[in-house]
Amino acid sequence: MPLGRRRPAVFLDRDGTLNADTGYLHRVEDFRWMPGAREAVRYLNGRGYLVFVVTNQSGIGRGYYGEADVERLHRWMQGQLAALEAHIDDFRYCPHHPEATLPSYRQTCDCRKPAAGMLLDLMAAWPVDRAHSVVIGDKASDMAAAAAAGLRGVLYE
Numbered sequence: 001m002p003l004g005r006r007r008p009a010v011f012l013d014r015d016g017t018l019n020a021d022t023g024y025l026h027r028v029e030d031f032r033w034m035p036g037a038r039e040a041v042r043y044l045n046g047r048g049y050l051v052f053v054v055t056n057q058s059g060i061g062r063g064y065y066g067e068a069d070v071e072r073l074h075r076w077m078q079g080q081l082a083a084l085e086a087h088i089d090d091f092r093y094c095p096h097h098p099e100a101t102l103p104s105y106r107q108t109c110d111c112r113k114p115a116a117g118m119l120l121d122l123m124a125a126w127p128v129d130r131a132h133s134v135v136i137g138d139k140a141s142d143m144a145a146a147a148a149a150g151l152r153g154v155l156y157e
Contacts, residue, residue, distance in 0.1 A: 006127045010134055016139065050090075123149070
């Protein structure tokens with residue numbers, strides 16, 4: 001998408017914010033939306049916000065599931081949202097972990113929250129109005145990533 005008129009954005013953590021955190025979620029049959037999450041995405045879409053998902057997925061690096069599993073789950077989420085005329089504009093996930101069992105994912109990177117890499121990447125790719133954007137997540141690492149990116153963070157409890 002070309003950088004045009006800047007729009008406010010909401011960067012949503014996935015597990016524990018949009019859906020119940022069941023631990024290393026990667027299968028549709030284990031997914032449970034948080035109450036009101038789909039409606040909140042539709043509300044944000046209707047008010048002109050860009051809506052993004054930013055999620056640490058160390059289960060990939062630990063060998064529990066693959067990147068294709070995460071991408072399949074995200075496509076399913078989009079289908080669920082589309083049924084309500086809602087959508088996520090873009091997804092970012094970090095498969096890395098400093099103690100990953102798979103060597104190709106064993107690293108300290110700038111995309112794993114609390115680092116801001118996923119947020120910065122989305123802001124470079126989309127016309128985000130930083131001053132009117134927010135990160136919503138359920139962990140201190142989400143709030144730290146927001147601060148590192150110069151965004152306001154809201155802790156979802």
